[in-house]
Amino acid sequence: MAVDEKMEADIKTGAIGLPEEGVEPAASSRKPKKRRRLKVAHPERCIGCLGCMFACSRTRTGTVSLQNSAIKIQTQGGIEGDFRVVACRACRDPPCARACTTGALEKRPDGCVVFHKDLCTGCGECEKACLVGAISLGKEKKPIKCIHCGACVNFCPHDVLTMEEIPAEGDENAAKGSVH
Amino acid sequence: MLRKVLYIDLSKGESWIAERQDLFEDWMGGTGVGIKLLQEECPAGTDPLSPQSPIILSIGPLNGLFPVATKTVATFKSPLTGELGESYAGGRLSLALRFAGHEAVVIRGQAERPVYISINDNDVKIKDATSIWGIDAPTTGVILRDREPGVGRRSIIRIGPAGENLVRYAGVVVDTYRHFGRLGLGTVFGSKKLKALVISGTEHVDLPDPRKYREVYNRLYATTVKTDVMEKYHDIGTSVNISVLNWLKGLPTKNFQLSSFSEGEKISGEMFADNLLIRRLSCAGCPIGCVHIAALKSAFSTHHEFEVRKVSYDYEPIYSLGSNLGIDSAEGILQLIDVCERMGLDVMSAGVVLSWATEALEKGLITSADTLNVPLKWDDVEGYAKALENIVKAPNEFYSALARGVDYAAARYGGSEFAMALGKNEVSGYHTGPASIVGQLVGVRHSHLDNAGYSIDQKAAKKPMDPETMVDEIIKEDNSRGVFNSLVGCLFARGVYTEDNIIDALGAVGITKSKDDLRDLGRRIFEEKYKFKVQEGFDLAHAHIPRRFYETVSTLGKVAPETVEEMLRIYRRKRGWS
Numbered sequence: 001m002a003v004d005e006k007m008e009a010d011i012k013t014g015a016i017g018l019p020e021e022g023v024e025p026a027a028s029s030r031k032p033k034k035r036r037r038l039k040v041a042h043p044e045r046c047i048g049c050l051g052c053m054f055a056c057s058r059t060r061t062g063t064v065s066l067q068n069s070a071i072k073i074q075t076q077g078g079i080e081g082d083f084r085v086v087a088c089r090a091c092r093d094p095p096c097a098r099a100c101t102t103g104a105l106e107k108r109p110d111g112c113v114v115f116h117k118d119l120c121t122g123c124g125e126c127e128k129a130c131l132v133g134a135i136s137l138g139k140e141k142k143p144i145k146c147i148h149c150g151a152c153v154n155f156c157p158h159d160v161l162t163m164e165e166i167p168a169e170g171d172e173n174a175a176k177g178s179v180h
Numbered sequence: 181m182l183r184k185v186l187y188i189d190l191s192k193g194e195s196w197i198a199e200r201q202d203l204f205e206d207w208m209g210g211t212g213v214g215i216k217l218l219q220e221e222c223p224a225g226t227d228p229l230s231p232q233s234p235i236i237l238s239i240g241p242l243n244g245l246f247p248v249a250t251k252t253v254a255t256f257k258s259p260l261t262g263e264l265g266e267s268y269a270g271g272r273l274s275l276a277l278r279f280a281g282h283e284a285v286v287i288r289g290q291a292e293r294p295v296y297i298s299i300n301d302n303d304v305k306i307k308d309a310t311s312i313w314g315i316d317a318p319t320t321g322v323i324l325r326d327r328e329p330g331v332g333r334r335s336i337i338r339i340g341p342a343g344e345n346l347v348r349y350a351g352v353v354v355d356t357y358r359h360f361g362r363l364g365l366g367t368v369f370g371s372k373k374l375k376a377l378v379i380s381g382t383e384h385v386d387l388p389d390p391r392k393y394r395e396v397y398n399r400l401y402a403t404t405v406k407t408d409v410m411e412k413y414h415d416i417g418t419s420v421n422i423s424v425l426n427w428l429k430g431l432p433t434k435n436f437q438l439s440s441f442s443e444g445e446k447i448s449g450e451m452f453a454d455n456l457l458i459r460r461l462s463c464a465g466c467p468i469g470c471v472h473i474a475a476l477k478s479a480f481s482t483h484h485e486f487e488v489r490k491v492s493y494d495y496e497p498i499y500s501l502g503s504n505l506g507i508d509s510a511e512g513i514l515q516l517i518d519v520c521e522r523m524g525l526d527v528m529s530a531g532v533v534l535s536w537a538t539e540a541l542e543k544g545l546i547t548s549a550d551t552l553n554v555p556l557k558w559d560d561v562e563g564y565a566k567a568l569e570n571i572v573k574a575p576n577e578f579y580s581a582l583a584r585g586v587d588y589a590a591a592r593y594g595g596s597e598f599a600m601a602l603g604k605n606e607v608s609g610y611h612t613g614p615a616s617i618v619g620q621l622v623g624v625r626h627s628h629l630d631n632a633g634y635s636i637d638q639k640a641a642k643k644p645m646d647p648e649t650m651v652d653e654i655i656k657e658d659n660s661r662g663v664f665n666s667l668v669g670c671l672f673a674r675g676v677y678t679e680d681n682i683i684d685a686l687g688a689v690g691i692t693k694s695k696d697d698l699r700d701l702g703r704r705i706f707e708e709k710y711k712f713k714v715q716e717g718f719d720l721a722h723a724h725i726p727r728r729f730y731e732t733v734s735t736l737g738k739v740a741p742e743t744v745e746e747m748l749r750i751y752r753r754k755r756g757w758s
Contacts, residue, residue, distance in 0.1 A: 047459075047460055047461050047462040047469035048461055048462055048464070049462040049463075049464065049465065049466055049467050049468075049469065050275075050464045050465060051247075051401075051465075051467050054465070057384070058390070058393070058394060058397065059394070062386075062387060062390030062393075063384045063385060063386055063387065063390075064244060064245050064384060064385040064387065065279075065383075065384030065385065066275075066279065066332075066333045066384075067382055067384060068384055072332065073332065074331060074332045075331065075332050077322070077325070078321055078322070078325055078336075078355065078356050079271075079272075079355055079356055079357065079461055080318075080356050080357075080490055139382065155401065155467070157405055157467035157468075157469070158469070
């Protein structure tokens with residue numbers, strides 16, 4: 001259940017992306033290149049335990065925190081209302097990266113967005129650009145961004161969350177990728 | 181982890197924060213810290229409804245950090261029993277306190293006019309609540325949600341009209357559907373003119389060893405969700421016990437005149453789950469989702485116009501407002517639970533008060549002039565709903581007496597032999613045998629959850645147990661629950677938190693304890709609580725046991741008074757009180 005070493009190392013170096021993916025898509029690879037993304041499959045099944053949020057902050061930052069979680073469970077009219085699951089959609093044309101004024105959020109050729117902490121000025125344009133609300137500035141004024149690692153999925157007791165594979169960008173089948 | 185106490189004085193309109201490392205080191209947190217703060221704050225003989233009477237909320241070192249460590253304990257002087265008040269609630273409160281950075285909150289004094297307290301990290305504001313005084317508990321939550329920050333990470337706890345009007349068993353509604361139900365915390369809120377607390381925070385917790393923490397967390401999480409330790413709470417929920425206890429002759433019915441209900445199938449947990457359950461919710465940090473919500477749909481015209489109310493239910497309200505009142509419809513029970521939710525009444529005390537009143541009317545101890553012609557009779561949902569509202573409004577002496585609890589009402593009108601309270605607290609839904617009676621009587625807060633005597637009886641039903649063994653089990657639970665309630669975990673997860681697991685979890689957050697340390701802590705907490713109880717007049721040797729317990733057959737057959745007396749003798753001896 002714990003995230004593997006490679007992933008932890010990846011978090012520590014700040015290279016936010018998917019460790020199992022190659023940085024550059026190999027044009028000559030035989031299989032279609034895939035990347036994994038988090039999918040909110042059944043938001044209506046959420047019971048509001050916040051297990052995903054704790055998994056996220058625990059795994060990504062080694063803290064216990066709601067603020068440090070990239071996935072967010074919001075209430076709408078208290079717990080009598082329905083829960084809203086706010087999660088990064090791994091956009092094909094990510095507005096957060098487009099809005100970034102310094103190149104701190106960079107879209108890699110395979111479609112993943114990486115975050116270069118040293119370039120970030122904390123301007124908050126990325127936060128404004130995402131209508132979903134999936135990227136937000138933390139206490140240090142740096143974006144808290146989903147890296148689609150799947151840690152949250154393992155701690156959802158009701159299958160609200162799942163991981164899905166989509167074609168990596170740059171791949172010939174990329175255009176056929178599903179949208180959620 | 182900072183271990184701070186937030187003090188708020190409503191008389192002076194001030195608040196301050198004190199670091200109390202020693203207190204938390206010696207007493208862990210939760211109920212251990214709660215009882216010590218109560219001793220500090222509440223001089224002997226304090227009127228529970230006076231400004232000198234404190235409210236203490238506390239959490240422990242595992243809250244927010246480990247699965248199912250989701251509770252907050254409130255410690256106070258009970259206006260119902262006049263001695264130790266202790267009540268637990270889930271929801272999001274413990275998490276909100278954790279991230280606001282306060283492991284305990286002490287509220288002193290009395291406001292001049294209605295107020296609510298807004299706590300956002302270290303920012304504490306006492307705000308005017310005149311415009312929401314008198315508003316029901318759910319609506320109060322709706323209003324404050326729009327006024328206060330912290331969506332998704334805050335907790336809103338509030339009272340309804342019952343607390344404002346000082347009904348002695350008024351509760352505090354926590355985040356909707358969860359409650360500090362028992363022993364009148366809501367009454368103490370009302371006496372302080374304190375309508376609500378809104379708590380949110382943005383702190384986080386750094387861990388001494390994140391890798392070890394993750395390892396222990398993952399293990400406890402897996403135990404919680406993947407084994408059958410908590411199976412009962414996954415599916416039907418606590419209400420699964422209606423059928424079980426009905427079959428075992430342990431389900432109090434019509435004020436304990438019977439221990440099984442002929443109509444039990446109509447109000448069983450299975451019946452609720454199959455026909456009325458619409459969703460399940462969870463306290464923050466618990467993957468179980470034991471909070472069962474039913475939709476109560478009722479037509480208010482013949483033109484297909486409906487009211488829909490979402491009502492949470494559990495075993496205890498189905499007993500107290502159901503079988504105990506002879507009510508044979510699940511919808512009827514939901515209707516009464518909903519009245520208690522809105523008024524902010526403890527469902528258990530309210531049900532027992534009504535069942536006593538019903539029998540008292542039948543027996544002619546009271547008249548319809550006393551009830552103001554409200555028909556208090558078994559299975560009369562509308563009558564009971566009206567009576568609950570009257571208890572809150574207290575339009576005459578009779579309803580005022582009911583508002584002071586069943587012990588008081590029986591002292592005034594008679595019928596103490598069927599006034600079902602132990603230690604002046606209206607009893608929970610078990611007539612399983614002597615361990616349930618003795619357990620609730622000796623328990624620090626006179627709750628079935630102090631030591632789970634009902635569970636000991638059920639074990640004895642499978643394999644006979646002598647009185648001494650029963651007492652040993654009660655003492656073991658009394659003490660070990662003191663430790664677990666210092667953490668503060670949900671008692672439903674007590675099977676997950678073995679001594680070894682508690683030690684590992686504490687170790688992962690930098691607190692080193694041995695088994696001996698924990699056992700010593702449990703014993704010390706129990707002793708401190710009893711000191712307070714005795715100081716405030718509780719006398720186990722002379723505590724009243726309603727005769728009804730001995731008249732109605734239980735799971736273990738008819739309970740002989742001699743058995744209970746013998747168990748109490750053994751208990752006092754083993755506690756060193758002879």
